[in-house]
Amino acid sequence: MEKFLYLFRGTENNAHDMRDNNLSPEDMQAQMQKWMTWMKGLGEKGILVGGEPLQVTGKQVTGTKKVVTDGPFIEAKEIVGGYLIVNAKNIDEAVEISKGCPVLEVDGKIEVRPIQNM
């Protein structure tokens, strides 16, 4: 068993930002429920390790001078909307598991990265 990180990047319809989309409260609830169902499924199988949704705002600290800027100011679809850590045999299995994620239904994408064992 290895650990993998999912980085979720969504679209403007990423329901996890309540302020930044046009979803009705019912639709938001529905999305949240989908995440819950998916994650519960992973949890019951011992696949889920952890994860958090992120607010769309933030700050950036850059370079040797540690310059602080507001951000992230990149395309909405490139902003990391959340992450999850899972257990899987190998990256291909991790990829398969990720296909159940609701973010894909709203045309988002998932970056799957193996965690470095230190």
Place this chain on the structure above:
Amino acid sequence: MEKFLYLFRGGENHAHNANDSEAAAKNMQAWGAWMQDMQQKGILAGGEALQPTGKQVNGTKKVVTDGPFVEAKELVGGFLLINAKDINEAVEISKGCPIFHENGKVEVRPIQKMEM
């Protein structure tokens, strides 16, 4: 107390640069010291380093590609989950990160509290 995520980008990927073993060791030490300090203060809530490889699953059709193929300075190299009073404090704490010595950057993001 709120939770924040640090996304690390850029800096040297010491773990995979075989020529750099001394610098690598020093770097690891610096990270270790920074993280230990945060741990003792109850600031650290989790985190992982990432291998530079990966895959990507895209869109409703779930198309799988190798990747991510972005510039080294944009590639997420790791993350930390921390506790801080507010984002400004989170930013201040992040300044202790060794990644800045190598011209890397840290994206500081508040965890979204889901309400009912």
Place this chain on the structure above:
Amino acid sequence: MSSGKNSDVHKIVDHLFRREAGKMVSVLTRIFGFKNIEQAEDVVQDTILKALEVWKFGKVPENPEAWLYHAAKNKAIDMLRRQQLKYKIDSDISYLLKSEYTLAPALNEMFTENEIKDSQLRMMFACCNASFTQEAQITLILKTLCGLSAKEIGKAFLSNEETIQKRIYRTREKIREENITLDYPGANAMTQRTDAVLKTLYLLFNEGYHSSHPEKLIREDLCEEAMRLCLLLIENPKTNLPQTNALLALMCYHVSRFGARLDDKGLIVLLKDQDRNQWNKILIEKGNEYLNYSAIGKMVHDFHIEAAIASAHANTTSYENTDWKMILNLYDTLLNRTNNPMVAINRAVVLGEAEGCHKAITELEKLKGFTENCYYNTSLAEMYMRVGDKETAKKIFGKALELTSSNAEIELIRRKMKMCS
């Protein structure tokens, strides 16, 4: 708002709070873990206090349960986010509480109808854990599931508040020492543990039915609670055993007579004088139904026999038509299986009906150790009265008078004593 309306609100609210407190504590303990039960209780206390404050000048919201659940949920989420729980949470659902993706949705789900029932079921088993004494089990159920305070529990068991508090404290310590959780018992322990729960509910029901409270003869609330919890057991296939149905049948039969036990002046009416038209026919039907369901398998439980006795009374149209011989047989069977003093006394009373009061007197006087029992004395006195020995009857009634603090019982005994003058 007139004071009359205020007191109405208070009544509704008291009843609501008692009912909902038990549910909320169960759910929150499921979430926080058994070790953190005190904090679960604190959240519920805070929620109720908040409700009292907010509802005082406004009105009770249209859906008060939803209001309470919403407030409790928010407080719980806050505590989890701030990691304010004293003991580590470690249950099959604790992973859901660690991520913002699932924290709020999980709490929402825990407050849905099925999950609330499930949490209460788990709590029943946890409260009746084999490590706890019988007294502790009843105390825990009353405190945790029925929302009674230590003071109220003390009154119910003629104990004092401090003793109850100590008992609760020691039990909680045990929970932590022995890592008792809200997990269901394993498959092979299920029947045994369900029996333990049933026994506790039976004792709880009896407490409500034969209440020692000076103010009210019938603590309908306690009976209702016992029935509600028994119904939860019936609704779950794991716990829907024959004896569960027998117990619920028994409770239905007893409660069916609530309307006839007191007259319109609040005075006690004995079984033989009750207007059977006042008996709740729907509950009797329900009792019959559950008694039927209970008639499965080969095992006979005490509850089967008690329910059969209650059924014999409930399904007879008048005291005179009662099949006393059949009931006597049932009591004989029961007496062989239990050393419950009430059974012996009740049997003697039935013997009186079946074979004459002299025999009943002989039987009662054979029983040892009940001279300080009020019911023993009133039963014996009643028999003496019926054979015409009014002097002895009056004396024994006088003794009984000293042994009860229930106003209704005192009043009844006085009436009887008047009849002996």
